[in-house]
Amino acid sequence: MTGKPENVVLIGVAGDSGCGKSTFLRRLIDLFGEELMTVICLDDYHSLDRKQRKETGITALDPRANNFDLMYEQIKALKSGQAIDKPIYNHETGLIDPPERIEPNHIIVIEGLHPLYDERVRSLIDFSVYFDISDEVKIAWKIQRDMAERGHRYEDVLAQINSRKPDFTKYIEPQREFADVVLQVLPTNLIKNDQDRKVLRVRMLQREDKEGFEPVYLFDEGSTIQWTPCGRKLSCSYPGMQLYYGSDVYYGRYVSVLEVDGQFDNLEEVIYIETHLSKTSTKYQGELTHLLLQHREYPGSNNGTGLFQVLTGLKMRATYERLTAKEAKLAAKV
Numbered sequence: 004m005t006g007k008p009e010n011v012v013l014i015g016v017a018g019d020s021g022c023g024k025s026t027f028l029r030r031l032i033d034l035f036g037e038e039l040m041t042v043i044c045l046d047d048y049h050s051l052d053r054k055q056r057k058e059t060g061i062t063a064l065d066p067r068a069n070n071f072d073l074m075y076e077q078i079k080a081l082k083s084g085q086a087i088d089k090p091i092y093n094h095e096t097g098l099i100d101p102p103e104r105i106e107p108n109h110i111i112v113i114e115g116l117h118p119l120y121d122e123r124v125r126s127l128i129d130f131s132v133y134f135d136i137s138d139e140v141k142i143a144w145k146i147q148r149d150m151a152e153r154g155h156r157y158e159d160v161l162a163q164i165n166s167r168k169p170d171f172t173k174y175i176e177p178q179r180e181f182a183d184v185v186l187q188v189l190p191t192n193l194i195k196n197d198q199d200r201k202v203l204r205v206r207m208l209q210r211e212d213k214e215g216f217e218p219v220y221l222f223d224e225g226s227t228i229q230w231t232p233c234g235r236k237l238s239c240s241y242p243g244m245q246l247y248y249g250s251d252v253y254y255g256r257y258v259s260v261l262e263v264d265g266q267f268d269n270l271e272e273v274i275y276i277e278t279h280l281s282k283t284s285t286k287y288q289g290e291l292t293h294l295l296l297q298h299r300e301y302p303g304s305n306n307g308t309g310l311f312q313v314l315t316g317l318k319m320r321a322t323y324e325r326l327t328a329k330e331a332k333l334a335a336k337v
């Protein structure tokens with residue numbers, strides 16, 4: 004760690020398992036560096052181990068299997084600059100291991116199933132994102148990973164997803180309401196009855212009423228735009244690409260919506276899209292494209308998932324810089 008932080012900024016990353024959170028966290032490291040940022044996986048606050056969950060029939064998604072009092076006390080302590088002894092949930096054994104010491108850091112990221120579930124924890128968070136992956140896409144990703152990399156059978160993967168569904172709907176999904184950014188990943192509208200799920204429609208919903216947060220927009224703030232960027236400056240093979248920008252109401256609040264349907268043939272050409280986006284919180288023209296190019300091998304780099312993950316990361320960096328500058332100003336006044 005580079006010195007004791009004056010101000011600890013807390014970031015929440017919410018979503019089901021297998022929804023791209025780890026990929027997003029790797030992108031955050033590009034923006035903050037490993038030194039300044041500490042990631043806490045909220046699985047560590049499971050209060051029931053695997054055997055106990057099996058015996059009681061309570062899933063890990065159920066709040067009863069998680070210790071929110073301890074989560075709140077410890078995150079609050081970190082935010083006020085104190086070290087904690089955090090429990091560890093061991094995914095290999097399914098047991099709760101002896102705790103580890105975590106020191107406060109400039110940026111603390113809490114990621115997992117429930118960062119926005121408990122009102123007390125939520126009130127500590129400075130910026131949050133929820134990964135909202137539609138069932139069709141979630142199944143495709145999970146099947147691809149668990150079958151290819153973990154040797155699971157198709158029926159087992161599907162059964163696992165279905166068994167989580169009721170508690171997912173009850174306890175995880177409702178957190179969308181509280182996120183500053185929601186990244187929705189949906190099947191494409193460009194191919195009729197697409198079953199491949201390679202081409203995706205991705206939407207970035209950005210809260211308009213959050214103090215200090217300036218949503219990214221396309222061309223003209225507050226308008227509604229449908230844009231087909233394919234042509235001389237952006238190569239698009241079948242089925243092409245469509246962008247959309249507009250306003251919507253989400254859980255009773257205004258949000259700015261950016262949407263990308265389709266995929267990029269040539270990642271270098273994303274600069275063309277970048278030049279038409281405003282309030283991206285980049286430090287120089289081209290930084291967004293540069294960050295994407297840095298990890299073209301990450302899943303989703305060639306579509307809206309990668310683009311919006313980078314934009315969300317840039318908004319988190321802007322939040323960190325704004326809050327840190329505010330704190331420094333206050334300190335200078337004293």
Ligand SMILES: Nc1ncnc2c1ncn2[C@@H]1O[C@H](COP(=O)(O)OP(=O)(O)OP(=O)(O)O)[C@@H](O)[C@H]1O
Binds near residue numbers: 024148308
């Ligand atoms: N944008 C994407 N495009 C295509 N596939 C993706 C994308 N994001 C994630 N995946 C697929 O989902 C898998 C899980 O992604 P990742 O590890 O980032 O998710 P996670 O939420 O951290 O999962 P877990 O909590 O299970 O570790 C990846 O290995 C990949 O197969």
Ligand SMILES: O=C(CO)[C@H](O)[C@H](O)COP(=O)(O)O
Binds near residue numbers: 093097
């Ligand atoms: O949804 C999850 C978050 O990662 C896991 O299923 C949960 O943490 C339980 O883990 P395991 O299956 O290893 O006991």
